[in-house]
Amino acid sequence: MKKLLWIVFVGLVFSSCNRESNLITNTGFAFGRTYTIKYYALDAETDFKDEIELLLNEINKSISVYLPTSDVSRINDGDNSIVVDEHFKNVFLKSYEVWTLTNGEFDPTVGGLVNAWGFGTEQPIDNISQKDIDSILQFTGFDKVTLTKEGRIIKTHPQVTLNFSGLSKGYAIDRIGAMFESNGIKEYYIQMGAEMLVKGEKFKTVHDAPITIENPDGQNPQQLSVKFTMENQSLGTSGNYRRFRVDSETGEHYVHTINVKTGYPQQSNVLSSLVLSTGSAMEADAYATALLVMKLEDAKQLLKKIDHIEGFIVSADADGDIQQYTTQGFREAEKIEGQFKQ
Incomplete structure (x- = not known):
């Protein structure tokens, strides 16, 4: 074999693409990846670099697990006082949609198991047992998390954690595109990592x-x-x-x-x-x-x-x-x- x-x-x-006088290019780093953004501005003086950075910073503060003070990190740490913003709601609801259509295969709560088996960023469990697995399964599953109308996250187990890295780069790209559209920019190219x-x-x-x-x-x-x-x-x-x-x-x-x-x-x-x-x-x-x-x-x-x-x-x-x-x-x-x- x-x-x-x-x-x-x-x-x-x-x-x-062919360069024209109003073609603007911005580059930077976000979500652990480099980004390149090109757009045709209404005039040669227009540059949305600062607006892009502010928007990415805003999204990071909401859904980045790599930022200890972000809303998602605080929720993962057990803070029940957080009222989440639109960024958080958008990725949560899309995650639920994809989780449903994939019969639970796409699951933002799987991080504990990934780490336990040595495929994550934390130390794996040596000689992992069925007892270890059963313990982790108690706080694995997107059905164990609820987003209330008031914008609060309710978890069935305090150790349930959320990680939206499976769609966060795509979401950031969408928000930048929406910002361009609201400013009359109709021709643009946004690349972040491989998205x-x-x-x-x-x-x-x-x-x-x-x-x-x-x-x-x-x-x-x-x-x-x-x-x-x-x-x-x-x-x-x-x-x-x-x-x-x-x-x-x-x-x-x-x-x-x-x-x-x-x-x-x-x-x-x-x-x-x-x-x-x-x-x-x-x-x-x-x-x-x-x-x-x-x-x-x-x-x-x-x-x-x-x-x-x-x-x-x-x-x-x-x-x-x-x-x-x-x-x-x-x-x-x-x-x-x-x-x-x-």
Whole structure:
């Protein structure tokens, strides 16, 4: 049997657009990623850099788990006095929608299990037991959290924690786009990490997403170049970057996700996902994350169910060979150059 391959990098290389006198470019850092924003202003003196930074700071104060004083961090720490703002409400409600449509596979409360199994940012539990799992499951599940009409978060267990990183970059992109629209800016390109929103004819162009696959021994990496045209669309991507374990019985390398119902890791054959949406960037971001934690057949069914999103999925079959699944709409927008070698 061939060794399983896994995704180690998904990058985006974007073609540049023709410069005009009113083309403004802003760059910076937010949500742990760099961002690049281009837009055609009404005059050469217009620059929204300060407004963008203020907006990103406002969103961080609401939903960033990396900011100890943010609303979500304080709620996670047990502060019951917080009345959440519109940013928090928006990501909470979208998370609930995606959680429902994915039958709970997309779950902002799974952080405790991810950490316990050694796939998170905190120290894993050594020799994890069923008792440990049962304990963590008490505070895992988005059904254990309620947003009241007054804007307060009610948790069934004090240790339930929320993490909206699966859609936060997409949400920030949407808010920047809305700010542009309210100021009469109709042509813009917003890219944060691997998420993007493109609006206007001037930014209709071909984008290139090189996906690199590496063998478990680190030798002979393989690459596929996925080129696709974006026009008034958003893009979300997700990939299992070196997140694998070795099966002690077979010696096979497997990418893992956490089954939020059992509390245990499960083998996942989905390695990378790209989602194009005519809706929001938050939605594209969330569904790209969701596709990555779902079984391949379930992921295909989800894409068929939602008519305004299109997907490109890289997976591995039982022998470790790389497979590609592309929806019709994505196939019409993309051109594959090269292929994975078997």
